Amino acid sequence: MHALWVAKPANIRYLTGFTSPEDAKLLVTESDAVLYTDSRYTVQAEQESRVPVHIARWDAVYEHAKPLVTGKNVGFEADAVVYSAFRGLLEGLETTLRPVENVIEPLRGVKSAAEIETLKRAARIADEALEATLPMLKPGVAERDVALELEMQMRRCGAEAAAFDITVASGERGAMPHGGASTRVVNDGELVTIDWGARVDGYHSDCTRTFAVGEISSELKQMYNTVFDAQQRALEAIRAGAKCFDMDAVAREFITAAGYGDYFGHSLGHSVGLAIHETPNLSFRAKEERLEVGNVVTVEPGIYVPNVGGVRIEDTVVVTESGIEFLTHTPKHRL
Structure with missing residues (x-):
């Protein structure tokens, strides 16, 4: 050529x-x-x-x-x-x-120090915007109104745009991983999954949190804690030189052992940068790809049960010489 x-x-x-x-x-x-x-x-x-x-x-x-x-x-x-x-x-x-x-994509996969700083800014803006939006997440609010407020807050904080169409999926709609935001009203006793990000100087952040509104059932709590623990295990395993396939397997095997294997259909994560989905991917299909220092990847296990609801918890991290550094910092905890 x-x-x-x-x-x-x-x-x-x-x-x-x-x-x-x-x-x-x-x-x-x-x-x-x-x-x-x-x-x-x-x-x-x-x-x-x-x-x-x-x-x-x-x-x-x-x-x-x-x-x-x-x-x-x-x-x-x-x-x-x-x-x-x-x-x-x-x-x-x-x-x-x-x-x-x-x-060209392999060149983009390893981020420079300047790119990582821009990605940090995007993640910080998204974190700040969600913090400003969360007080409205209560029974009676429409998903679409939460998404609109969140995008407005990101722009106020300095984003040029949302990184993608924001997902606010409550109740049974949580079983749709990319369900967007509808006119559905949030109810007491439900989980609400919010997937959002900011675009800054062309670079994208990506984060997901699932919140309990009021007191939730033991079934929903078990789903949430399974995803939380699966993500923690995957985050602890990520390191330079690790096979992407193996990172996916860490979370997938944990979720499967908990009885939810059939409800985790997507990959564990993907890279982010000038596009919201880049390579390498933390995927069951990525049998040969290995992580390198400077890769910026999402770690986002999920469980999606039709007619019940869904949970996804996602963070974006940069692979370092010693492990990982978090770019997203919105708080999360077991329920």
């Missing part, structure tokens, strides 16, 4: 510093790189990009790029280029195209 056509927004931002990568493409050759975007971003791209910028209508981009790759093998991000875009590349560049995956 002699060149790479970069289409993923997070990869473009990582390589160039351009903060509107959804409307850009990047061509990286053996000797140079060019950021392509349109005239709406002329000033912004020139101010932000660390690589040369070419402003053009999209139908003219290939005219500029073609001479740079004539006779070369050009890789393209196969998981980010739809078929119509592939046809445009093929016809516009008139060269050999090779589908590639996971070329």
Whole structure:
């Protein structure tokens, strides 16, 4: 491969510093790189990009790029280029195209000190915003109102946006891991799961807490404490060099032994950064991946029982030479 056509927004931002990568493409050759975007971003791209910028209508981009790759093998991000875009590349560049995956992502997986500081800021803002929001979490409040207040508080604290659509899932809706926030009203004696995060300078935080509203049943308490203990065991096991598969297994085996194995369907965690889901993943599918110093990962076991409710407890940590450092600090405890 002699060149790479970069289409993923997070990869473009990582390589160039351009903060509107959804409307850009990047061509990286053996000797140079060019950021392509349109005239709406002329000033912004020139101010932000660390690589040369070419402003053009999209139908003219290939005219500029073609001479740079004539006779070369050009890789393209196969998981980010739809078929119509592939046809445009093929016809516009008139060269050999090779589908590639996971070329830039390993570089993004190990965070620099500056990136970690930004992630800490995002996590701190999210923590402060939830603290300001929690007094309204009581019987009679609608999930959607809690989510709206939480997002407003994050923006007041300095976030450019929420990191993703906030989940506030109460009662039986807690069995939906990504249930969003509905008009449902919180009732006494229920669990409420809140999954939220802040985006700061393009970087995302991610945290989940499950709260008891009033006195809950022994069944819900058992579910909660099982998840709490599973997360504690996984956090204690994380270290540089550990297999991601094994980290997932620590929590999964504990939850299974408690009788809830069928109700923990997702992976233990994922990396975060310029995207909310990055690699490496703490997953039962990640049999070869190992953690490295500088990886920033979530640890989020959960139990989701239909018609009963759900529990998830999530923290984001950075892998260090000696273990882990927490980025999220919202309090949690056994029930």
